Amino acid sequence: xxxxxxxxxxxxxxxxxxxxxxxxxxxxxxxxAVMRYHPKICTWLYVVSCLLDAFDGAAARKFNQSxxxxxxxxxxxxxxxxxxxxxxxxxxxxxxxxxxxLLISLDLASHYMHMVAMLGSGQQSHKKVGKERGWxxxxxxxxxxxxxxxxxxxxxxxxxxxLSSFPLKSPPYLGDVYGIPLSYATIMAIVTFPxxxxxxxxxxxQMVQAAQVLAQADVDERNGKLAVEAAKKK
Numbered sequence: 001x002x003x004x005x006x007x008x009x010x011x012x013x014x015x016x017x018x019x020x021x022x023x024x025x026x027x028x029x030x031x032x033a034v035m036r037y038h039p040k041i042c043t044w045l046y047v048v049s050c051l052l053d054a055f056d057g058a059a060a061r062k063f064n065q066s067x068x069x070x071x072x073x074x075x076x077x078x079x080x081x082x083x084x085x086x087x088x089x090x091x092x093x094x095x096x097x098x099x100x101x102l103l104i105s106l107d108l109a110s111h112y113m114h115m116v117a118m119l120g121s122g123q124q125s126h127k128k129v130g131k132e133r134g135w136x137x138x139x140x141x142x143x144x145x146x147x148x149x150x151x152x153x154x155x156x157x158x159x160x161x162x163l164s165s166f167p168l169k170s171p172p173y174l175g176d177v178y179g180i181p182l183s184y185a186t187i188m189a190i191v192t193f194p195x196x197x198x199x200x201x202x203x204x205x206q207m208v209q210a211a212q213v214l215a216q217a218d219v220d221e222r223n224g225k226l227a228v229e230a231a232k233k234k
Contacts, residue, residue, distance in 0.1 A: 012067055017060040021073045024049045024056070028081040035088055039166045043159055049081060050155045054148055057127075071126060075115060078151075079108055085158050092165035103200070110203040113210035120217055133209055140202060150202065153195035160189035 012018070027049035031042045056074060060066040083104050090100040111126075118126045129141040139146055163185035176182055 012069055015060075015065040015067060015070065016063055017056040017065050017070050018067070018073060020052050020056040020059060021070065021077060024052045024077050024081075027052070028077065028084070031081075032084055035085075035162075039163055043163060046081070046085065046159065047155075049077075050152070053078065053151070054144075057144075072115075075111060075126060079111060082107065082155065082158065085162060089158065089161055089165070093161070106200065106203050106207070110207040110210070113214065114206050117210040117213040117217075121213065133213075134205070136202075137206060137209060150195060150199050153192040154199040157189055157192040157196035160185045160192065164189065 027045045031045035031049065034045070035042045053074065056070070060070060086100050086104050090097040093100070115126045118128070127141045127147075129137050131138045140150065141147060164183070
């Protein structure tokens with residue numbers, strides 16, 4: 001049996017899922033570059049970048065190329081692209097700027113605390129959530145269809161708000177709701193809103209449960225030290 005070459009950091013960086021991750025970053029940067037001027041081009045670049053998120057995970061599982069670096073790259077790319085779009089929305093909808101700032105804060109805090117809690121528990125990926133974290137988070141992270149629907153609806157809702165901030169040159173008449181003229185973007189926002197709201201509630205649940213896991217780790221550590229000190233005094 002031929003000797004296999006040793007794994008190096010370059011090997012990890014060139015794993016297929018990570019290459020897909022780099023492509024996501026490039027597409028996201030392209031969408032940011034044209035975000036102010038070309039909504040259609042920006043939307044396509046942004047949506048493709050988000051869709052590739054489903055393929056990097058599938059590639060990691062198929063080729064046994066799941067890595068800690070890839071998991072972090074995936075999460076950081078998700079958080080950064082969404083945050084950048086929300087930052088732009090705060091400039092387009094200045095009266096809602098504080099609300100958008102709170103959404104970014106919730107998203108970053110929730111996922112960072114969750115990541116630290118999972119890695120502190122010995123897990124290689126933030127998506128390996130056991131049933132001890134509750135049935136909902138377990139379903140959310142272990143069922144790929146549920147995760148895709150929530151994440152896709154979340155991004156499409158923000159994309160709909162982005163597109164709605166641009167005046168349409170020749171909008172098709174699709175009726176109106178309470179005096180608000182409908183366009184494809186407004187319909188997309190209405191359809192995805194319930195799931196988007198569910199995604200924000202998921203962030204809250206995730207943050208609360210991660211706080212409990214981290215606090216329990218502190219409790220176990222301190223009680224362990226107290227037990228050692230008590231044993232020394234005997």
